[in-house]
Amino acid sequence: MAKPADWAVLVYISADDILTNFxxxxxKQLKLxxxxxxxxxxxxxxxxxxxxxxYRFPLKPDEIRDSSLxxxxxxxxxxxxxxxxxxxxxxxxxxxxxxxxxxxxxxxxLTKFVDWASIDPDTGELIAERFCFVAWGHGVELLLDEDxxxxxxxxxxxANRRYLTPVNLRKGLEGTRLLKSGKKFGIIGLDAxxxxxxxxxxxxxxxxxxxxxxxxxxxxxxxxxLKILEGLVTKAGxxxxxxxxxxxxxxxxxxxxxxxxxxxxxxxxxxxTLSSLNLSQVKRVTDPLRxxxxxxxxxxxxxxxxxxxxxxKMFKAILNARRDSRSFVFGLFVDLFxxxxxxxxxxxxxAPDLSLACSKIREEFTEKDDGFVIKNAKGAGKGGKDCxxxxxxxxxxDDDDTDAFQxxxxxxxxxxxxxGGNRPAxGGNRPAxGGNRPAxERTARIEELETDFxxxxxFKHTNWMQFIKQGWSRILTARExxxxxxxxxxxxxxxxxxx
Numbered sequence: 429m430a431k432p433a434d435w436a437v438l439v440y441i442s443a444d445d446i447l448t449n450f451x452x453x454x455x456k457q458l459k460l461x462x463x464x465x466x467x468x469x470x471x472x473x474x475x476x477x478x479x480x481x482x483y484r485f486p487l488k489p490d491e492i493r494d495s496s497l498x499x500x501x502x503x504x505x506x507x508x509x510x511x512x513x514x515x516x517x518x519x520x521x522x523x524x525x526x527x528x529x530x531x532x533x534x535x536x537x538l539t540k541f542v543d544w545a546s547i548d549p550d551t552g553e554l555i556a557e558r559f560c561f562v563a564w565g566h567g568v569e570l571l572l573d574e575d576x577x578x579x580x581x582x583x584x585x586x587a588n589r590r591y592l593t594p595v596n597l598r599k600g601l602e603g604t605r606l607l608k609s610g611k612k613f614g615i616i617g618l619d620a621x622x623x624x625x626x627x628x629x630x631x632x633x634x635x636x637x638x639x640x641x642x643x644x645x646x647x648x649x650x651x652x653x654l655k656i657l658e659g660l661v662t663k664a665g666x667x668x669x670x671x672x673x674x675x676x677x678x679x680x681x682x683x684x685x686x687x688x689x690x691x692x693x694x695x696x697x698x699x700x701t702l703s704s705l706n707l708s709q710v711k712r713v714t715d716p717l718r719x720x721x722x723x724x725x726x727x728x729x730x731x732x733x734x735x736x737x738x739x740x741k742m743f744k745a746i747l748n749a750r751r752d753s754r755s756f757v758f759g760l761f762v763d764l765f766x767x768x769x770x771x772x773x774x775x776x777x778x779a780p781d782l783s784l785a786c787s788k789i790r791e792e793f794t795e796k797d798d799g800f801v802i803k804n805a806k807g808a809g810k811g812g813k814d815c816x817x818x819x820x821x822x823x824x825x826d827d828d829d830t831d832a833f834q835x836x837x838x839x840x841x842x843x844x845x846x847x848g849g850n851r852p853a854x855g856g857n858r859p860a861x862g863g864n865r866p867a868x869e870r871t872a873r874i875e876e877l878e879t880d881f882x883x884x885x886x887f888k889h890t891n892w893m894q895f896i897k898q899g900w901s902r903i904l905t906a907r908e909x910x911x912x913x914x915x916x917x918x919x920x921x922x923x924x925x926x927x
Contacts, residue, residue, distance in 0.1 A: 430548075434465035434668055435660045436556035438545045439619075441472040442532045442565035442573055447854065448474050450648045454564065454619075459485045461657030467555060468657070469545030473532040473573065480532065482544065531573050532565075533590040538600030546606045558671060559606060560615040561636070563592065564650065566854055567620030568757055569876065570597065593880045594631045601635040612636050614671030617678065621645045621854045622757045624703045626764060626820045630714050630886040633707040638675040638802070643756055643763065643819050644701045646854045651678070652685035672802065675704040679805035687807070699811030703818065704803035709792075712800050713764070713818070714890050716788035720768070721891040723782040728899035743903045745774035750824050754814035758870065759825030759915075760877065765793045765816035793817060821881060821896065823874060823916045824904075871917045878920065897924035 439458060443451035451472055462468040462485035473480040531537070548555050566572035569591040592600070601607060601616075613636040618624070624641035632639060659677045660669055669677075679702040686700045726732050727742045734742075749770035754763040768786035775783055792800045793816045806812030881893050901924040904916055912918035 432554060433467045433556040435467070435558045435560060435674075436546060437462075437466065437468045437560045437562065437657065437660075438542060439468070439470040439562045439564055440532070440538060440541060440571070441470060442571035443472055443474050444566060444572060447565070447648060450650060451564070454650050454653055455483060457653035458657065459483075461654045462486050464661070466657055466660055469541075471532070471537075471541045471545075480537075482541070484545070531590055532571055533573055533592045533596070535592075535596045535600035535603065538592070538597070539603040542601065542604040542606060546604070554606065554609070554611070557668075558614045559611070560617060560671075560674070561601070561613045562617040562619050562651070563597070564619040566591075567618065567623045567646075568625070568760070569873070570594075570618070570620055570623065593883065594628050595880070595883045595885070597628075598631050598635060598885075601632075607635060614638065615640060615675050615678075617641070617651065619646060619651050619854070622761060622819065624701075624705070624818055625761060626710075626713065626717065626818055626890075626892075627881055627884060627887050629705055629707060629710050629818065630890075631884055633710060633886075636707055637671050639705045639707055640675050640678050641703060641705075642701050643703065643761075643815050643817070644699050647686060648854060650854070652681055655681045655685060672706070672797065676803040678702070679704045679803040683805040683807065699815055700805075700807040701812060701815045701817075702805045703801060704805075705818070706798075706800055706802050709798075709800040712792045713789060714886070716785050716792075717764075717820075717890045717892060720782065720785035720789065721895045723779065723785060724895045725891065725899050727779070727782075728895075728902045730902075740906075742775075742779065743906055745778070746771065747903055747907050749774045750822060751826060755824070755826070756819050760821065760823050760874070761819040762822040762824070763814055763816055764818050764820045765790050766814045767820075767822065820892065821877065822900070823896070825870070825915055871913075871919055874917045874920050897927065901925050 437458070439454070441451050441454070451474070455470060455472070458468045458470060468485040470483045471480055472483070542561070546554055546556070546559060563570055571592045573590040601613070606613070612634075615638045616632060616636040618628075618639070618641035620641075622643060622645065624639075624643045628641070629639055656678050659681060660674060682702040683700055724746065727734070727739070727746070749767060750762065753767040753770045755761065756763070768789045772783050772786045777783075793804075795801055795804055801817045804815070804817035806815045878893070878897070881887065887893070900916070901921040904912055905921060905925070908915055912921050
C-alpha cells in the first residue's frame with residue numbers, strides 16, 4: 429500500500445453560471461499546487477443542462493488511460509477543459525431522478541463525493557492522514573443553485589431554488605466513510621459569503637476540528653488556493669503542518685492576497701475578513717448565548733413582572749444596540765461581539781444579568797490558540813473595525829451606501845436584472861435578485877433561513893431563535909411598527925407572534 433499523503437483537499441463547487449469562469453480559475457490553482465504530499469479532488473456543478481463533473485489531482489498515468497478504477501473518475505487537462513475528450517458526466521448524478529432533482533444540494537451527493545475522493549479504490553483505505561473540505565459557491569444559503577435548468581417534454585423550465593442547509597451539510601459529512609471510521613476533517617472551509625456564523629459553527633463539531641469562513645463577502649475569485657496549498661507542505665526539518673496551524677495560515681494568506689481590494693461603496697465590498705474557529709470550543713460561546721437569549725426573552729415577555737416604563741426603556745436599549753452594531757447580508761446578520769458590546773453600553777447597570785452574559789460572550793472572542801477564535805484576519809480601517817470573527821442571525825436592515833450600490837448593481841436601466849450583475853461577490857442571497865422587488869425577495873430569504881435554523885440540533889439549545897421570533901418581533905412591533913418590512917419582515921413578524 430502506498431504511503432498516505434499528508435493532506436487531501438476536497439473541494440465541492442456549485443458554480444452558478446455566473447461563477448463558472450471563477451471555478452475554472454480555482455481548479456487551475458488546485459491543480460498547480462497539488463502533488464507530492466498534497467492530493468486534491470473536486471466536484472463541479474456548473475448548472476444549466478450540464479451535469480456535474482469530478483476532477484482529481486495529481487493524475488496517475490493509468491487514470492488517464494483507464495477509468496476502470498472508478499466509473500466516476502474524471503481526469504482533466506485544465507488548459508482547455510471545454511475540449512477535453514476524457515471528461516465524462518458523473519453517472520450516478522445523471523441517472524438517479526431523485527439525486528438529479530436536488531443536484532449538489534442533496535446530502536447523498538456530498539457523501540458520495542467525499543467517499544470517492546477520500547478512499548483509495550484499490551485498498552479501501554483513506555488516501556491521506558489529514559483532510560480539508562471546502563464548500564465553494566454562494567452564501568449564506570450555501571452552494572445556492574437557483575439557475576439550474578430542467579428539460580421536461582422538450583421544454584426548458586426553471587426549477588426551485590436549491591442550496592445546502594447547515595443540517596444537510598452536517599448529514600452529508602457524517603454519512604461519509606471518513607467520519608464513520610472515527611476521523612474528522614481537520615478543516616472545513618467555506619469559500620462563500622458571510623458563512624462565519626454561530627448557527628453553522630455549532631452544527632459542525634462532529635465533522636471537523638476547525639472552521640474557516642468569512643463574515644463579509646468573499647470575492648468571486650475565491651480563496652487563494654495556490655498559496656494555501658503551498659502552505660500545507662511539510663516544514664523544513666520534517667515537521668508536518670497540523671490543522672490548527674493551517675487554519676490560521678489560511679486566514680492570513682487570504683487577507684494578504686486581497687489586501688489591495690478597496691472596501692468602498694463603489695466596489696460593493698465593505699471589508700476583507702476571514703476567521704479561523706476551533707469548533708471543539710464553540711460551547712464557550714453558545715452557553716453564555718443561552719443566558720443572553722433567556723434574559724432578552726424575559727425582558728420582552730408580557731408576563732414578566734416589569735413596569736411599562738422600564739420595559740419601554742429596555743426595548744429602546746435593545747433596539748438601539750442592534751441598530752448601532754455591525755451588520756452583514758443586508759442586515760440579516762450581526763457581529764455577535766459588537767452587539768454584546770453595544771448592549772452593555774446601552775444598558776449600563778440596568779440589567780446586570782444581561783450585562784454578565786454579554787461580557788462572557790465577548791471574552792471568548794480574544795484570539796488564542798486554546799480558545800474559540802484562533803485567528804480573526806480582517807482588513808484595516810473602518811471596514812474591518814467591528815468584525816470580530818462570528819455573526820449571528822438578527823434581522824434589522826438600515827441601508828448604507830454599500831447596500832445601495834449592490835441593489836443598483838442588480839438592476840438594469842429599466843429595472844431588469846443585469847445578467848451576472850446581481851452578485852458583486854459570492855453572496856447568493858441578494859435581496860435585489862429577481863428585479864425591482866427587493867422587499868419580496870428579502871422576505872422569502874428570511875422565511876427560508878428561519879426554517880433552516882429551526883432544524884439545527886445544537887443551536888436550538890441557545891434559545892436564540894425563540895428570542896428572534898418572539899422577543900425581537902415584539903420589540904420591533906412596539907418601537908417601529910411602520911417599518912417592519914424594511915427592518916425585518918411584517919409577514920414574518922405576524923407569523924412569529926401568532927405561533
